Amino acid sequence: MHSFGYRANALLTFSLTILALMCVIASVSDNFNTITPTATVKVLNINRFTKKSNGDDEVGVTLDISANLQSLFTWNTKQVFVFLAAEYSTPKNPLNQVSLWDGIIPVKEDAHFSIKTKNKYKFVDQGSNLRGRDFNLTLHWHVMPKTGKMFADKLVLPGFRLPEFYR
Amino acid sequence: MDWQGQKVAEQLMQIMLVVFAVAAFITGYVLGSFQLMLYVYAGGVLLTTLITIPNWPFFNRHPLKWLDPREAEKHPKPQVVASSVSKKKSNKK
Numbered sequence: 001m002h003s004f005g006y007r008a009n010a011l012l013t014f015s016l017t018i019l020a021l022m023c024v025i026a027s028v029s030d031n032f033n034t035i036t037p038t039a040t041v042k043v044l045n046i047n048r049f050t051k052k053s054n055g056d057d058e059v060g061v062t063l064d065i066s067a068n069l070q071s072l073f074t075w076n077t078k079q080v081f082v083f084l085a086a087e088y089s090t091p092k093n094p095l096n097q098v099s100l101w102d103g104i105i106p107v108k109e110d111a112h113f114s115i116k117t118k119n120k121y122k123f124v125d126q127g128s129n130l131r132g133r134d135f136n137l138t139l140h141w142h143v144m145p146k147t148g149k150m151f152a153d154k155l156v157l158p159g160f161r162l163p164e165f166y167r
Numbered sequence: 168m169d170w171q172g173q174k175v176a177e178q179l180m181q182i183m184l185v186v187f188a189v190a191a192f193i194t195g196y197v198l199g200s201f202q203l204m205l206y207v208y209a210g211g212v213l214l215t216t217l218i219t220i221p222n223w224p225f226f227n228r229h230p231l232k233w234l235d236p237r238e239a240e241k242h243p244k245p246q247v248v249a250s251s252v253s254k255k256k257s258n259k260k
Binding site for chain 1: 173176177180181184185188191192195196199200201204208212215216219220221222
């Protein structure tokens with residue numbers, strides 16, 4: 001504390017250290033949030049179900065996705081990244097996860113939504129295993145914080161089945 | 168600033184920053200706004216800067232008594248004998 005510059009330096013480093021500590025505590029406070037997300041997905045139509053020229057199956061679907069993810073938001077949330085994946089198992093792969101749709105929710109108000117959409121990304125199998133296949137549609141979310149740890153979780157919605165024959 | 172003032176300035180800086188940090192965090196958490204927490208803290212840092220960094224008079228309440236220059240002339244600084252100093256140094260080696 002002998003000179004102006006000395007005091008200014010001490011204040012600067014101390015204030016920044018305390019700021020870092022505040023951000024850590026803010027991130028820790030996210031653990032106290034109890035989440036109650038809800039979601040339902042309906043397959044409205046299977047628009048396309050063919051075998052491509054390279055031998056892989058491809059499906060085109062129209063989905064009705066409604067969800068309420070408002071409880072995921074805290075004061076330390078920047079945005080929530082949500083995506084819907086089709087999950088199934090085949091003789092070749094025990095678990096296949098194909099992302100069909102995703103979105104970014106920047107504010108809490110937008111987290112209660114209902115949309116009808118075609119699949120944003122292609123639903124293609126490795127091979128030709130999709131006829132009559134049972135699959136789950138799993139809604140995954142990543143809660144991205146302003147500072148600190150990111151939380152990721154999912155909600156499994158089982159009970160979907162692809163047709164026996166190509167359309 | 169005098170010695171006492173330096174100590175007071177340092178303590179004041181540390182206490183003020185911690186108090187503002189706690190107040191900012193509680194405000195932000197209760198009102199649910201991360202941005203508000205940062206604004207309150209930034210205001211606190213600015214206030215602390217204004218109070219503890221400049222050389223305010225209240226930091227100089229116990230000023231050091233430097234020797235008056237005319238008094239110093241009457242008592243000249245003793246001359247250091249160079250040979251005895253170098254002997255001491257070689258002994259220490």
